[in-house]
Amino acid sequence: xxxxxxxxxxxxxxxxxxxxxxxxxxxxxxxxxxxxxxxxxxxxxxxxxxxxxxxxxxxxxxxxxxxxxxxxxxxxxxxxxxxxxxxxxxxxxxxxxxxxxxxxxxxxxxxxxxxxxxxxxxxxxxxxxxxxxxxxxxxxxxxxxxxxxxxxxxxxxxxxxxxxxxxxxxxxxxxxxxxxxxxxxxxxxxxxxxxxxxxxxxxxxxxxxxxxxxxxxxxxxxxxxxxxxxxxxxxxxxxxxxxxxxxxxxxxxxxxxxxxxxxxxxxxxxxxxxxxxxxxxxxxxxxxx
Amino acid sequence: xxxxxxxxxxxxxxxxxxxxxxxxxxxxxxxxxxxxxxxxxxxxxxxxxxxxxxxxxxxxxxxxxxxxxxxxxxxxxxxxxxxxxxxxxxxxxxxxxxxxxxxxxxxxxxxxxxxxxxxxxxxxxxxxxxxxxxxxxxxxxxxxxxxxxxxxxxxxxxxxxxxxxxxxxxxxxxxxxxxxxxxxxxxxxxxxxxxxxxxxxxxxxxxxxxxxxxxxxxxxxxxxxxxxxxxxxxxxxxxxxxxxxxxxxxxxxxxxxxxxxxxxxxxxxxxxxxxxxxxxxxxxxxxxxxxxxxxxxxxxxxxxxxxxxxxxxxxxxxxxxxxxxxxxxxxxxxxxxxxxxxxxxxxxxxxxxxxxxxxxxxxxxxxxxxxxxxxxxxxxxxxxxxxxxxxxxxxxxxxxxxxxxxxxxxxxxxxxxxxxxxxxxxxxxxxxxxxxxxxxxxxxxxxxxxxxxxxxxxxxxxxx
Numbered sequence: 001x002x003x004x005x006x007x008x009x010x011x012x013x014x015x016x017x018x019x020x021x022x023x024x025x026x027x028x029x030x031x032x033x034x035x036x037x038x039x040x041x042x043x044x045x046x047x048x049x050x051x052x053x054x055x056x057x058x059x060x061x062x063x064x065x066x067x068x069x070x071x072x073x074x075x076x077x078x079x080x081x082x083x084x085x086x087x088x089x090x091x092x093x094x095x096x097x098x099x100x101x102x103x104x105x106x107x108x109x110x111x112x113x114x115x116x117x118x119x120x121x122x123x124x125x126x127x128x129x130x131x132x133x134x135x136x137x138x139x140x141x142x143x144x145x146x147x148x149x150x151x152x153x154x155x156x157x158x159x160x161x162x163x164x165x166x167x168x169x170x171x172x173x174x175x176x177x178x179x180x181x182x183x184x185x186x187x188x189x190x191x192x193x194x195x196x197x198x199x200x201x202x203x204x205x206x207x208x209x210x211x212x213x214x215x216x217x218x219x220x221x222x223x224x225x226x227x228x229x230x231x232x233x234x235x236x237x238x239x240x241x242x243x244x245x246x247x248x249x250x251x252x253x254x255x256x257x258x259x260x261x262x263x264x265x266x267x268x269x270x271x272x273x274x275x276x277x278x279x280x281x282x283x284x285x286x287x288x289x
Numbered sequence: 290x291x292x293x294x295x296x297x298x299x300x301x302x303x304x305x306x307x308x309x310x311x312x313x314x315x316x317x318x319x320x321x322x323x324x325x326x327x328x329x330x331x332x333x334x335x336x337x338x339x340x341x342x343x344x345x346x347x348x349x350x351x352x353x354x355x356x357x358x359x360x361x362x363x364x365x366x367x368x369x370x371x372x373x374x375x376x377x378x379x380x381x382x383x384x385x386x387x388x389x390x391x392x393x394x395x396x397x398x399x400x401x402x403x404x405x406x407x408x409x410x411x412x413x414x415x416x417x418x419x420x421x422x423x424x425x426x427x428x429x430x431x432x433x434x435x436x437x438x439x440x441x442x443x444x445x446x447x448x449x450x451x452x453x454x455x456x457x458x459x460x461x462x463x464x465x466x467x468x469x470x471x472x473x474x475x476x477x478x479x480x481x482x483x484x485x486x487x488x489x490x491x492x493x494x495x496x497x498x499x500x501x502x503x504x505x506x507x508x509x510x511x512x513x514x515x516x517x518x519x520x521x522x523x524x525x526x527x528x529x530x531x532x533x534x535x536x537x538x539x540x541x542x543x544x545x546x547x548x549x550x551x552x553x554x555x556x557x558x559x560x561x562x563x564x565x566x567x568x569x570x571x572x573x574x575x576x577x578x579x580x581x582x583x584x585x586x587x588x589x590x591x592x593x594x595x596x597x598x599x600x601x602x603x604x605x606x607x608x609x610x611x612x613x614x615x616x617x618x619x620x621x622x623x624x625x626x627x628x629x630x631x632x633x634x635x636x637x638x639x640x641x642x643x644x645x646x647x648x649x650x651x652x653x654x655x656x657x658x659x660x661x662x663x664x665x666x667x668x669x670x671x672x673x674x675x676x677x678x679x680x681x682x683x684x685x686x687x688x689x690x691x692x693x694x695x696x697x698x699x700x701x702x703x704x705x706x707x708x709x710x711x712x713x714x715x716x717x718x719x720x721x722x723x724x725x726x727x728x729x730x731x732x733x734x735x736x737x738x739x740x741x742x743x744x745x746x747x748x749x750x751x752x753x
Binding site for chain 1: 409435
């Protein structure tokens with residue numbers, strides 16, 4: 001009976017998840033330009049993968065995406081945890097309002113959020129440049145989106161603003177699942193606030209933290225809109241992301257073979273990250289027998 | 290307990306309602322019959338009426354309707370002049386002449402890169418979603434080479450084609466075959482300058498790039514906060530358009546006669562070195578590297594800068610005091626050129642085409658002819674401004690009245706340069722965007738950027 005219930009989901013997942021992956025894998029061994037007819041295309045073996053590995057631009061995009069992922073996830077976790085604890089500590093009535101406020105940045109579509117930040121970073125009209133000038137820290141607005149170092153970190157700031165709240169919401173749910181009597185027992189034992197946070201909250205929240213970090217890392221590795229909307233990948237190729245490559249080869253260049261090889265390499269990276277996290281999470285989850 | 294009773298009462302009520310509904314007399318069905326040809330039938334119906342008279346009723350059988358999808362952008366729903374928004378007018382003329390054809394707009398992104406990618410995605414899947422499309426001249430080689438556009442020469446009325454300027458039609462030809470009709474609207478790059486400031490300092494409008502630098506140095510001595518020269522340099526396709534003007538202005542070209550890349554020639558390197566210098570020395574602000582066209586437009590019309598390179602469409606509202614602070618204080622001339630180079634304006638001319646995968650090619654061609662005729666082209670002019678390919682537009686009194694700057698535009702139009710002629714236009718320009726932007730932002734030298742670009746372009750064009 002259980003198998004019958006699983007079949008519809010299995011068909012759905014096979015059709016819409018595994019079939020495209022298999023098809024992309026097949027495409028990656030063929031020379032396909034402006035056509036996806038691989039049966040009549042030239043088989044090129046690993047040539048497309050070699051082109052991917054040789055691409056300097058791809059290595060640059062890989063470096064940026066990795067740096068972006070580490071930085072955004074770390075900051076979002078720290079800020080999200082702070083938000084969750086602050087929200088959890090207030091009166092339950094106020095908690096509902098705070099939860100709604102928290103979800104707003106996350107609910108804004110990524111490309112709209114990128115446009116909003118483009119204006120905030122704008123040299124003539126942007127508030128950040130104005131504030132820095134008004135406080136006398138700089139004599140002219142910094143080139144937030146055109147200086148390579150500033151551009152990378154501007155994207156990270158915009159991304160942290162948008163996604164920290166999502167982290168906060170998920171961690172808030174984790175906090176709510178920690179039984180109050182454990183805190184009460186800790187208090188009776190004389191544990192102070194910091195000790196209770198370190199020895200009760202954090203260990204019991206760890207499974208939620210790991211799952212949240214896993215999901216956010218996977219999203220971050222596939223980041224596209226923030227970079228596209230804020231800098232268009234510039235200055236130069238500084239903020240090109242891994243996803244940009246697969247997109248361009250598929251849709252702008254119409255080279256399905258090389259595009260598929262890029263997509264497969266990105267897919268394997270994401271899978272590896274997922275495996276590491278899942279193994280870590282498994283050890284911290286206590287399943288009921 | 291109480292809740293359960295209420296639930297039971299609601300359930301019983303719903304059951305009674307269901308039984309009553311089932312017992313009710315059947316609702317008469319309305320069936321719409323679709324026939325192939327539009328005909329008006331007269332049917333004589335005999336009815337028994339109280340006065341016992343025979344009544345004759347005329348029944349119009351509904352005709353088959355064709356829906357044509359048109360890929361255009363949001364501006365088709367907007368007008369910037371005295372005429373209605375183009376799409377409204379285009380639908381109106383179709384409804385008048387072909388009442389059985391409906392036009393549906395398939396909205397495309399304003400970003401030309403995204404628009405290009407949308408269209409190619411449809412075509413690579415041989416998808417008939419798009420029947421008619423608005424297409425820019427620099428996509429023609431790529432789209433026509435792939436066989437995605439329907440050839441028009443022997444399908445469009447020769448009398449209508451004769452009304453079009455042959456030079457404009459050539460933009461939409463590939464290997465001698467016409468694949469789009471237009472332009473319905475066109476943009477071309479030129480140099481805007483602050484006439485009042487140049488006159489104040491006794492300077493002539495610049496002829497060469499060096500003249501611009503000299504003028505800026507003179508004027509900014511007294512006005513250090515004034516910008517020198519703004520132009521959009523964000524990493525997108527417009528950057529390549531602007532760069533093409535510099536390239537030709539310094540005497541460069543895209544390809545050698547043998548088809549190899551010439552974009553790293555000494556002239557081309559000089560052009561990119563000059564562009565890089567503009568940023569290094571502050572003639573163009575570094576922020577311009579993240580500017581789209583509208584960012585640079587706004588700075589010029591708000592009086593923040595002396596020179597601005599952009600399309601002629603700014604002329605349509607540059608003297609509107611509600612939008613501009615430089616009413617009557619500007620001039621518009623062809624882009625400068627160094628000795629040995631040519632004054633060059635990059636044309637962004639847009640025309641109508643029919644998709645090779647359209648399910649309704651005959652209807653699409655009829656509509657294309659209608660949209661290419663004088664009334665629609667005149668409406669484009671009055672709604673969006675010049676440039677139109679239909680020559681009769683420029684003798685129309687309404688057009689002449691609405692376009693006092695027409696002679697200026699004609700001068701700029703003479704400087705039109707061809708777009709990069711490649712069947713891999715999307716790929717090559719994307720590569721150029723990255724390389725040029727890397728040089729402008731000081732990450733690699735101009736020579737290195739162009740050498741790398743040419744090495745990759747030769748591989749793309751001729752294979753490894």
